[in-house]
Amino acid sequence: QKEVEQNSGPLSVPEGAIASLNCTYSDRGSQSFFWYRQYSGKSPELIMSIYSNGDKEDGRFTAQLNKASQYVSLLIRDSQPSDSATYLCAVGNFGNEKLTFGTGTRLTIIP
Amino acid sequence: DTEVTQTPKHLVMGMTNKKSLKCEQHMGHRAMYWYKQKAKKPPELMFVYSYEKLSINESVPSRFSPECPNSSLLNLHLHALQPEDSALYLCASSLTSGSPSYEQYFGPGTRLTVT
Numbered sequence: 001q002k003e004v005e006q007n008s009g010p011l012s013v014p015e016g017a018i019a020s021l022n023c024t025y026s027d028r029g030s031q032s033f034f035w036y037r038q039y040s041g042k043s044p045e046l047i048m049s050i051y052s053n054g055d056k057e058d059g060r061f062t063a064q065l066n067k068a069s070q071y072v073s074l075l076i077r078d079s080q081p082s083d084s085a086t087y088l089c090a091v092g093n094f095g096n097e098k099l100t101f102g103t104g105t106r107l108t109i110i111p
Numbered sequence: 112d113t114e115v116t117q118t119p120k121h122l123v124m125g126m127t128n129k130k131s132l133k134c135e136q137h138m139g140h141r142a143m144y145w146y147k148q149k150a151k152k153p154p155e156l157m158f159v160y161s162y163e164k165l166s167i168n169e170s171v172p173s174r175f176s177p178e179c180p181n182s183s184l185l186n187l188h189l190h191a192l193q194p195e196d197s198a199l200y201l202c203a204s205s206l207t208s209g210s211p212s213y214e215q216y217f218g219p220g221t222r223l224t225v226t
Contacts (some may be wrong), residue, residue: 032213036217039137043199043217043218043220044154044201044217044220044221045217046215049214080140084148088153090215092213097142097159097167097213098159098167099156099168099215101153101154102153103152103153104153110164
């Protein structure tokens, strides 16, 4: 059974601080990693994808992958109230059509 | 442009009704997906179409019937649903289903209520 685990939160972070979201996965064959943001009542929005060990930066977002530790994280710098949402971690294998989603972390940015 | 469109946005149907959900993308993606999402849960995969052929059916009850008329369109036909089928139904697409770069892009969803 492939599992993806996230802390459900809620995670509360002051405005302007760094929000750190974590995700662990059980399948060592996993090769693709995604972070989705989902506002209440809306659909998931892809914000980051990462495939290689290390960091990947896009604006205020940085994804970090450590395959040896089976760990992927998302850092949000200069957090804004508009970042308040549920963040879903999703993991896939090469050639596998299915993504395994974590249960999501609810993030609240406090003004 | 990474836009997937879905219609209708909201649907209320009785248990004896037949209705259809529609999904469309014009990104040249060759893999399309149907997901079901309940409140405070992650999306749950229902079906995958790859190059217009059904490649995955996650043991979904036959009251849900998918159809892929062409590479841009995906339908989900609904018949004799139960109240517990009420959920947000999400369509997604990706470039292909067999690449390492299969980022999936979701549509806005259809909020389905079965009465």
